[in-house]
Amino acid sequence: MPNIVVLVKQVPDTYSERKLASADHTLDRASADAVLDEINERAVEEALQIKEAQGGEVTVLTVGPERATDAIRKALSMGADKAVHVSDESLHGADIIQTAKVLAKAIGTVEGYDLIIAGNESTDGVGGAIPAMLAELLGLPQLTHARKVEIDGTSVKVERETDAGRTFLEAALPAVISVGEKINDPRYPSFKGIMAAKKKPVTTLTIADLGIDASEVGLANAASQVLESAPKPPRAAGQQITDEGDGGSKIAEYLVSQKLI
Amino acid sequence: MIDFRLEEEHEALRKTVREFAREEVAPVIGDYYERCEFPYEIVAKMGRMGLFGLPFPESVGGMGGDYFALCLALEELARVDSSVAITLEAGVSLGAMPIYRFGTPEQREQWLPSLVSGEALGAFGLTEPGGGSDAGATRTTARRDGDSWVVNGTKAFITNSGTDITRLVTVTAVTGERDGRKQISAIIIPSGTPGFAVSKKYSKVGWSASDTRELSFADCVVPASNLLGEEGRGYAQFLSTLDEGRVAISALSVGLAQGCVDECVRYVAERAAFGHKIGEYQAIQFKIADMEARTHVARLAYYDAAARMLRKQPFKRQAAIAKLVSSEAAMDNAREATQIFGGYGFMNEFPVGRFYRDAKILEIGEGTSEVQRMLIARDLGLTRPWQ
Numbered sequence: 001m002p003n004i005v006v007l008v009k010q011v012p013d014t015y016s017e018r019k020l021a022s023a024d025h026t027l028d029r030a031s032a033d034a035v036l037d038e039i040n041e042r043a044v045e046e047a048l049q050i051k052e053a054q055g056g057e058v059t060v061l062t063v064g065p066e067r068a069t070d071a072i073r074k075a076l077s078m079g080a081d082k083a084v085h086v087s088d089e090s091l092h093g094a095d096i097i098q099t100a101k102v103l104a105k106a107i108g109t110v111e112g113y114d115l116i117i118a119g120n121e122s123t124d125g126v127g128g129a130i131p132a133m134l135a136e137l138l139g140l141p142q143l144t145h146a147r148k149v150e151i152d153g154t155s156v157k158v159e160r161e162t163d164a165g166r167t168f169l170e171a172a173l174p175a176v177i178s179v180g181e182k183i184n185d186p187r188y189p190s191f192k193g194i195m196a197a198k199k200k201p202v203t204t205l206t207i208a209d210l211g212i213d214a215s216e217v218g219l220a221n222a223a224s225q226v227l228e229s230a231p232k233p234p235r236a237a238g239q240q241i242t243d244e245g246d247g248g249s250k251i252a253e254y255l256v257s258q259k260l261i
Numbered sequence: 262m263i264d265f266r267l268e269e270e271h272e273a274l275r276k277t278v279r280e281f282a283r284e285e286v287a288p289v290i291g292d293y294y295e296r297c298e299f300p301y302e303i304v305a306k307m308g309r310m311g312l313f314g315l316p317f318p319e320s321v322g323g324m325g326g327d328y329f330a331l332c333l334a335l336e337e338l339a340r341v342d343s344s345v346a347i348t349l350e351a352g353v354s355l356g357a358m359p360i361y362r363f364g365t366p367e368q369r370e371q372w373l374p375s376l377v378s379g380e381a382l383g384a385f386g387l388t389e390p391g392g393g394s395d396a397g398a399t400r401t402t403a404r405r406d407g408d409s410w411v412v413n414g415t416k417a418f419i420t421n422s423g424t425d426i427t428r429l430v431t432v433t434a435v436t437g438e439r440d441g442r443k444q445i446s447a448i449i450i451p452s453g454t455p456g457f458a459v460s461k462k463y464s465k466v467g468w469s470a471s472d473t474r475e476l477s478f479a480d481c482v483v484p485a486s487n488l489l490g491e492e493g494r495g496y497a498q499f500l501s502t503l504d505e506g507r508v509a510i511s512a513l514s515v516g517l518a519q520g521c522v523d524e525c526v527r528y529v530a531e532r533a534a535f536g537h538k539i540g541e542y543q544a545i546q547f548k549i550a551d552m553e554a555r556t557h558v559a560r561l562a563y564y565d566a567a568a569r570m571l572r573k574q575p576f577k578r579q580a581a582i583a584k585l586v587s588s589e590a591a592m593d594n595a596r597e598a599t600q601i602f603g604g605y606g607f608m609n610e611f612p613v614g615r616f617y618r619d620a621k622i623l624e625i626g627e628g629t630s631e632v633q634r635m636l637i638a639r640d641l642g643l644t645r646p647w648q
Contacts, residue, residue, distance in 0.1 A: 190310050197273075
């Protein structure tokens with residue numbers, strides 16, 4: 001009966017326009033609808049499938065502002081059992097290293113975990129480093145980019161897929177895994193799940209509760225600083241080639257000039 | 262004064278269905294529609310997320326929600342596509358609800374689990390060729406013969422009646438006469454019963470990815486225990502469910518009206534003519550403002566009717582008003598949206614083309630606009646001397 005912790009994150013909806021705040025180049029959370037990151041839905045789904053097959057308990061964990069409770073609620077509606085929410089104003093602008101440290105401490109509050117499941121990277125920050133950092137901090141094996149996960153009482157097997165190909169990994173539990181897009185199709189919460197989620201326990205913690213000092217976190221203490229940011233330039237008009245008998249070679253010339261062929 | 266803020270769980274449901282419609286329905290429904298094909302895969306997914314169980318208690322396998330939850334789901338689905346919305350509406354209000362409400366414990370046990378989970382569909386056969394809204398003119402008969410009913414007649418425009426997952430059709434039939442008036446009863450006819458023939462699908466102007474057929478019964482024999490509810494009360498039972506069906510169709514209409522606004526707001530920011538985005542011209546802005554205003558008013562009308570229904574207050578008039586104003590809003594918005602899209606609005610591959618084709622039936626089904634006006638007038642005490 002595995003005890004699983006799933007890392008979730010609230011991100012701006014990829015369907016809406018996403019911006020950075022002009023003052024400090026952090027995410028402008030007010031400008032877009034906030035949703036549970038799609039890859040986290042897959043992470044939750046994987047945990048639920050393991051639970052449905054083997055029993056156990058699923059805890060979701062998030063570090064984020066107060067409104068991240070909506071993302072937690074979604075995960076609980078899907079069927080997770082309880083949640084831990086680390087919410088602290090001093091975390092505004094926290095970088096990946098700080099976030100990994102906070103997550104590691106927060107995971108310490110979940111008793112007897114066997115497996116930690118994360119998405120391989122978020123759709124907003126696209127850092128992709130949290131699962132590995134967290135495994136390092138906790139001294140656990142990391143099995144990332146999973147497209148298939150199998151666990152038995154003491155070990156986890158993962159089919160890992162990256163651009164380089166597939167590898168088949170195995171490690172002893174407890175372990176950290178991250179899942180990719182192909183892992184599963186996440187369920188949509190049912191109304192019954194939505195109702196049940198209202199009654200599930202959510203523990204809210206500050207960084208002080210985790211023994212972390214405000215001077216270790218936040219934008220001012222981040223390992224790197226964003227100096228400048230600019231929105232992506234609008235797409236330029238395409239180049240039109242008129243075929244006057246030599247259309248084919250003109251296209252070939254263009255592709256050569258772009259180093260595409 | 263109260264307001265119309267949604268409860269937390271209703272709002273969460275609305276968002277979930279919106280997401281579902283956007284991700285699972287919108288990308289693929291155009292092809293089903295074009296081929297007039299029933300979208301089994303989408304319906305199965307709707308079943309898995311519990312949409313067919315929304316207004317039913319958990320004791321019969323439902324989601325423990327209410328009729329308003331169903332309305333919100335219908336609105337969000339219809340914002341993207343009406344064929345899947347009407348499949349859900351008919352599956353719940355006409356397929357499962359009469360059995361839940363009037364069925365014996367045995368009938369409930371036999372039929373409800375698969376209907377409520379969406380694995381199976383039920384249909385309701387009331388309308389007959391030449392019958393329409395004048396449901397008292399039923400000509401289909403059911404004759405008692407020992408332990409059986411023998412059903413003869415024809416039913417028209419029956420939604421969900423001929424899919425691969427349709428398990429039953431409840432039909433209204435004349436079972437006798439009392440004081441010179443026809444006694445109408447409801448009888449459950451399982452799909453595949455000998456003597457029960459399902460025609461091929463109608464070729465419809467809209468709702469093309471939904472299943473609508475003509476049914477005929479020729480000495481179709483079912484057990485006496487298939488009587489649903491009281492003998493001779495079939496029509497009265499059906500009437501009692503009509504008002505809530507109107508609220509559901511109103512929600513569906515509001516969804517279509519809103520879908521027109523969504524599509525137009527997006528399109529006019531992209532499409533340029535005479536040197537400007539067309540959304541910068543007041544002629545276009547005013548059209549869209551009117552569309553939004555109609556949608557908002559229609560939504561408030563169905564929220565109000567639904568709120569009264571849930572409080573168990575009389576809501577006949579409010580249901581008729583909601584159905585009337587929202588179906589007309591849907592039709593008006595579809596016409597204006599098509600106009601704004603110009604030539605592309607006339608192409609089936611754009612959603613507004615589908616909205617245009619799907620809107621007209623909303624002024625007809627579940628009581629025409631004329632019937633709604635009649636109901637409102639009657640509720641105001643206006644009588645007709647010859648009646």
